[in-house]
Amino acid sequence: FYWNDACAKFTAEQWNFAVKEMTDIGIRYLVLLAIAKGGQAFYDTQLLPKAKELVCPDPIEALLSAADQHDAKFFLSCDWYGPWHNAETLNQPEAVRPRLQMMREISQRYGHHKSFHGWYWANEAYLTPYFVPAFVEYINTCSHEARQLMPRAKTLTAPYSTHQAVHDDRFVKQLDGLD
Numbered sequence: 001f002y003w004n005d006a007c008a009k010f011t012a013e014q015w016n017f018a019v020k021e022m023t024d025i026g027i028r029y030l031v032l033l034a035i036a037k038g039g040q041a042f043y044d045t046q047l048l049p050k051a052k053e054l055v056c057p058d059p060i061e062a063l064l065s066a067a068d069q070h071d072a073k074f075f076l077s078c079d080w081y082g083p084w085h086n087a088e089t090l091n092q093p094e095a096v097r098p099r100l101q102m103m104r105e106i107s108q109r110y111g112h113h114k115s116f117h118g119w120y121w122a123n124e125a126y127l128t129p130y131f132v133p134a135f136v137e138y139i140n141t142c143s144h145e146a147r148q149l150m151p152r153a154k155t156l157t158a159p160y161s162t163h164q165a166v167h168d169d170r171f172v173k174q175l176d177g178l179d
Contacts, residue, residue: 008053012062019066030067031075031120031156035060035106045105047098060110067115075120075156076110078103078142090123090138100145107149118154119146125158129166131174143179155179 010018022030035042040051043060056062060076067074078099089095103119110116121142126132143155157178165171 005053007059008051009055010059010062012056012059012065015056015059015062016066016069019063019072020070023070023072028071029073029075029117030063032060032063032077033120033122034077034079035102043106043109045102047101047105060106064110064113064115068113072115073117074113074115075118075154076106076116077120077122078106079122088134090134091141096141099142103142103145103149111150116150116153118156119143119150121155121157123158124160125162127161127164129164130171131178136174136177140177140179 019030036045036048037051039048041048042051042054043058044050064074066072079102119142121139123135123138126135139157146153146155
């Protein structure tokens with residue numbers, strides 16, 4: 001899920017057209033949810049094999065080049081290369097090391113694009129109705145690394161389950177503790 005198999009068959013020209021369509025109707029901010037899925041990457045990396053079904057040799061480059069051309073801004077993810085749906089695995093070393101390595105690779109490979117506006121923390125907030133400590137640690141670790149790699153980049157996190165938040169002093173204090 002979260003992957004449209006038709007997208008794997010897009011050429012660079014089709015990615016360009018998709019971005020153009022969005023900017024033509026006024027959409028300027030885009031989020032690339034995943035740079036990998038199911039143990040396969042959508043760009044060349046030593047961490048994972050590259051997705052075999054991709055027609056475009058570098059869909060991330062194609063998207064960012066199109067966004068440069070059409071004046072759009074992208075938030076890029078650095079996750080979904082492995083188990084992502086469990087708060088208990090977010091901060092284990094075997095999850096953190098490749099996540100930070102992917103961030104370094106993505107910033108080195110694509111950081112020159114004017115459309116690379118920021119980072120998207122794809123793992124969910126786990127509001128129950130407050131943030132679980134693992135999520136706060138995950139956000140702060142990713143944001144710290146993001147500032148080291150691309151100091152001007154913005155950060156955005158998944159809003160999942162925010163409807164469960166309790167808007168009180170405890171929640172506000174947690175928000176203040178998020179980087």
